[in-house]
Amino acid sequence: MTARLHHEVLGSAPRLVGFVHGIFGSGANWRSVARAVIAKRPTWGAVLVDLRLHGRSEASEPPHTVAACAADLRALFDQLAGAGTPVEAAVGHSFGGKVVLATDGVAHRFILDASPSPGRDWNAPDNSVRAAWESMHALDRVWPRRDDYVAALIARGHSAPLSAWLAMNLVATEGGLRNRLDLPAVRALLDDYGALELWPRVEDPAAGALHFVVAGKSSAVSDADRARLAAVPHLTLTYLPEAGHWLNLDAPAAVVDALVAGLPA
Numbered sequence: 001m002t003a004r005l006h007h008e009v010l011g012s013a014p015r016l017v018g019f020v021h022g023i024f025g026s027g028a029n030w031r032s033v034a035r036a037v038i039a040k041r042p043t044w045g046a047v048l049v050d051l052r053l054h055g056r057s058e059a060s061e062p063p064h065t066v067a068a069c070a071a072d073l074r075a076l077f078d079q080l081a082g083a084g085t086p087v088e089a090a091v092g093h094s095f096g097g098k099v100v101l102a103t104d105g106v107a108h109r110f111i112l113d114a115s116p117s118p119g120r121d122w123n124a125p126d127n128s129v130r131a132a133w134e135s136m137h138a139l140d141r142v143w144p145r146r147d148d149y150v151a152a153l154i155a156r157g158h159s160a161p162l163s164a165w166l167a168m169n170l171v172a173t174e175g176g177l178r179n180r181l182d183l184p185a186v187r188a189l190l191d192d193y194g195a196l197e198l199w200p201r202v203e204d205p206a207a208g209a210l211h212f213v214v215a216g217k218s219s220a221v222s223d224a225d226r227a228r229l230a231a232v233p234h235l236t237l238t239y240l241p242e243a244g245h246w247l248n249l250d251a252p253a254a255v256v257d258a259l260v261a262g263l264p265a
Contacts, residue, residue, distance in 0.1 A: 002068075002075040003052035003060030009085070011038045011045030016080060016087045017108075017263065018047045020073065022094030023129060023190060024166060024181065026055030030091070033248050036256045041263050047080065047087060049073065051099065053185050064185050065192040066095075070102035077105070089263060094220065094245065095189065101198045107208050110259055113215045113245050115225045116202045119194035128245075129190065132158065132166060137183050142176045149177070161249070205234050211262040213255065216241035236262060 008027060009016070017037065019030040027048030034046035050057040051069050060072070077087040089108035092100030097114025100106065135156045143149045146167050153163035170177040201207050212229050214221045216239060221229075229237050238258045243251035 001061050003058040003072045005052070005058070005072055005076045006050040006056035007076060008048045009045060009080075010034055010048070011042075013038065013043055013045040014085065015043070016045045016047045016085050017089040017091060017259075018049055018073070018077065018087045018100075018106075020049050020051065020090060020092040020096035020100055021054070022096050023186065023193075024054075024132065024169065025093075025096075026050050026168070028055070029165075030093070030248060033252055033255055033259075036252070037259045037263070040256070040260045041265065043265065044089070044263060045085065049076065051096065053182055053189065059182060059185065062185070062188065063192075064188040066098050066102050066189070066196050067192075069099045069189070070104075073099060073103045074105065077103075091259060093247065095193050098193055098196060098198060101201050102196075108211070108262060108264075109208060110211045110213065110262060112213045112247055112255065113218050113220045113243075115221045116198040117222070117225055118197050128162075132162070133183065133187060133190070136166065136179060136181065139179075142173065142178050143170065144176045146170055146177060199228070202229070202235065203232055207234075209236075209262070210234065211236045211238070211258070213238045213240065213247065213258050215243040215245055215247055215250070217243060217250075218245035220245055 019034050021027055021029050027050050038044050038046050052072050053059050080087055090100045090106045091110040093112040094114050097111040100109050135153055139152055150163045150167050154160055169179050169181050171180045240251050240254050247255050
């Protein structure tokens with residue numbers, strides 16, 4: 001069963017580019033980048049999507065996998081096309097990058113700092129996603145103040161910007177602020193993401209236009225991955241040497257330029 005995905009459409013152009021966030025995030029994370037892109041490409045609108053188990057979207061039923069997320073996304077895109085606004089391009093960051101790769105029927109795909117390879121060991125000591133998940137899992141679910149939650153994350157060794165970003169998942173409930181993430185279910189998404197290989201889709205010329213954007217200060221895309229991507233003739237590879245994994249925060253202007261360059265005028 002597909003999940004009904006919360007989404008926000010920006011602009012009134014007759015075709016859309018979808019923005020798909022990474023794990024722990026929501027479509028709103030990409031609002032400023034999306035607005036900048038469609039300002040430079042006025043024949044495009046944008047749709048910001050919350051994946052299942054994230055933001056204001058439905059959780060739906062397990063199994064919670066990348067393929068399930070891709071089916072949710074395809075159902076939303078079909079709904080939008082039926083209303084007269086086809087989604088002809090999609091941008092996916094990190095976890096969302098694999099979701100976009102796995103989604104059929106998209107003419108232009110932009111994969112931001114995500115590898116088609118199986119992921120690194122979940123238990124690796126430098127796995128920042130694992131560390132964030134474990135901290136959220138260990139902390140109380142309900143908090144009196146957002147600042148208290150941020151401080152607790154910082155005390156566990158996370159940076160202030162990351163802690164504040166994770167705190168965006170707190171929502172008002174009776175008794176205080178509650179983390180809306182179903183962490184065991186999100187863990188299932190991460191486990192599937194780590195096991196999944198999508199190189200056959202990347203290397204298939206029939207897959208449509210592919211644009212990979214790689215952050216130079218991130219280990220998400222290995223040197224071997226970069227060399228393999230560079231050898232794919234129908235693929236565009238953009239390297240942002242000064243950006244970390246959170247490209248929309250570290251190098252938003254460069255990300256906008258890469259997306260604008262890849263979208264048909």
